[in-house]
Amino acid sequence: MNNRIIIIGGLSAGPSAAAKARREDEFADIKLFEKTADISYATCGIPYALSGHIASREKLLVTDVEMLRKRFKIDVHTIEEVTDIDIDNKTVITPIGEYPYDKLVFTTGAKTFVPPITNLEKATNWSACRSLGDFDHIMKDGLVDSVNHITVMGAGLIGVEVAENLINVGKKVTIIEGGATVLPMWQPKFSAFAQNVLEDKGIEIIKNTFVKNVIVEGEKIKQIDLGNGKFLDTEFVVMSVGIKPNTELLLKKGAAAIGNGALIVNQNMETSLPGIYAAGDNVSIENLITHQADYLPLGTHSNKGGRAAGFNSVGGNEKLFGGYKTAIIQLFDYTLARTGLGPRDLEKAGINYKKTLIVAGSTPSYYPNPQDITVEVFYEDSDFTILGAEVFGQVGVDKRVDVLSTAIYAKLKITDLPQLDLAYAPPYSPAKDPVLVAGYVAENVINRGCSPLSVEELHQLISENEEMYIIDVRNPSERANGQFIESSINIPLEDLRENLHKIPIDKPVILHCARGMRGYIAAKILAQHGFKNINNLAGGFKIWKEYVRQYPMVFSEVL
Known part of the structure; x- marks a missing residue:
């Protein structure tokens, strides 16, 4: 008898599972059930279709029912909702009939969470x-x-x-x-x-x-x-406060799940129920850093998980090891991206970490229209293994975050970054790519260089009226129109050596420039002249200015 495969859900993971199952087993009896009239469309593209950036509704359709039927020989049932599953007798039930299966692939996705709002x-x-x-x-x-x-x-x-x-x-x-x-x-x-x-x-x-x-x-x-x-x-109101996995059919059968209802699956995408696989926004997968089940509802995992579940349903052994929260978003002319664990998750997991933040050019300063990129990398305190990163800028953010995501998967250390052989040409990158610069800056700290101070830490110190000496080593023209940190003293880097006598030896000294490099050079000069308590503001005034727009200074009262 041919394998009888039933797939419930036709959005992303379901068609991926169906197509892979068919490629691997030409003779399997594969049925796909979708409760709506639409299958395999780009949910993530909908916001861009609203503005016409994606030209039409039809462009959102990744495949169609007839392609699945004719090219892949899938028995597609649209507008036919599966209302129950008899796991003992391996049967799915719809208002139209009952259908037996040997393997079931559950790809029902998630639905928008609508909070309780009166009226x-x-x-x-x-x-x-x-x-x-x-x-x-x-x-x-x-x-x-x-x-x-x-x-x-x-x-x-x-x-x-x-x-x-x-x-x-x-x-x-x-x-x-x-x-x-x-x-x-x-x-x-x-x-x-x-x-x-x-x-x-x-x-x-x-x-x-x-x-x-x-x-x-x-x-x-x-x-x-x-x-x-x-x-x-x-x-008009658009509701986008979160999603909830569509897993009720299996939860009531005793399927294991995490707190939000997302099903727990192994690397072969098998649920805790025999003969039932699951993939997509209705499952959790392993976080490869914490090694805990995590909810990562993104199209990449949905498609990869669907492919693995489909192959394994016809006897394959494909694995999806997990993920680690890599994400990216366009913000008009800017891009924001992340990968791995950030400070909140690292602290929650009890992982001791260090961080390095740099502001560097995405392309060389001599190339037309140079743009800055901000990269912050989090790494393990003792062995320097990269744990996460966040990236922001106008040019090249996608390239850098993908390099850092790959570094996390490969378990590279932050000290490995300067050794990477990354592509270089002026239209794409400086000779020292920002990823390499992040590694160099971390090495400077690891090798007993100047300790960086984050804008968050400086913000707290100033708010609490801590005693310190803030030196702005930029040129006076850069401080025009109020572009400076309150209470900072201006000693341009080129004049620093002639003004060492003005700097208190017994107070913490905070140095900053525009982006960080001149502050670092100033810190090296002071250290070699006997100053001990020195910090360089990571990212300089550029990061400070952006941060205090959302977190204005509030000073503690001095009693």
């Missing part, structure tokens, strides 16, 4: 942004001339992408976020960089606000209750 059920002018049906709703009722202001609830990846594209078609946009930062996958400092860009492009951002009530008139949301007597006028 929301009375309104029609709101939508999630996760399906083609959502896309159709937003295009029909949101992106019309009569709608001027749209509110996006949630400042995660999809919410921010939606907001950007709505601005690009001329809408006024407000983002409401329940947490303290936008894009909370990133540490607060890099989230601040992102928020600065969004606000500069005209997006209003309201944080630390959980909406509990909306004002509805004639089935339309007219105002959003922000609490404390404040209301926001709006004409």
